[in-house]
Amino acid sequence: MYPKIKLIYKLCKGVERMKKTLALTAITILIMSSQAYSDVIINEISRDGVVWVELHNTGSGEVDLSGWKIRNSNGEDPISGRIKPGGYLVICESSQELRSHYKDIPSPIFEIRDGELGSGLKANSDMVALVAPDGSIVDQVNWGIPSSGWHFYNSALWNPGILDHSPILARIPNSFDRDMPEDFKGLASGTPGSMNQVYNGLGTVSWGKIKAIFAGQKRR
Ligand SMILES: [Ca+2]
């Protein structure tokens, strides 16, 4: 009888240890995945004319967007793809239309299946939110005055949102994120799939132009 009790005791201890290890592993995975989620930001939005949204991975690990969704005020669409560390991904309604406006897009492109981002972006007042597979909002941006009539209205929306009327809204400097409408500047043209323009206080200058200026100085 005694050896049997000893064996049961040992087995129970083993199960307890296993439970602890499993719990720790689950917590670690949860922390790691939520970190990867929050590393992805909505970096640039073209809400008028050719509609596209640029995502940027500010973290050091690749992010798999399987099971993620993009939504506006009244609709949402599944997205997929992978974003490299420091990389970009462009979500668009039509890749053909996007490529006809922007010749060089150095990042992956994801085309929305039903050809309309959410229920279709409204230029004067709307929102864009990025939703992780667990339903949590990873990042959201809104412009104009938010309405409680929106299907995806939530209290974390800015009121008022971004008030600029330019077709493009971009985080300037690139990936600037204080969770305020002022993180975005309105622009006439965008940089889908690459670093946003640089703000010099007088206006915006493209990163390519700045590099060209420095390259010119080096040659002298
Ligand atoms: Ca849609």
Ligand SMILES: [Ca+2]
């Ligand atoms: Ca960009």
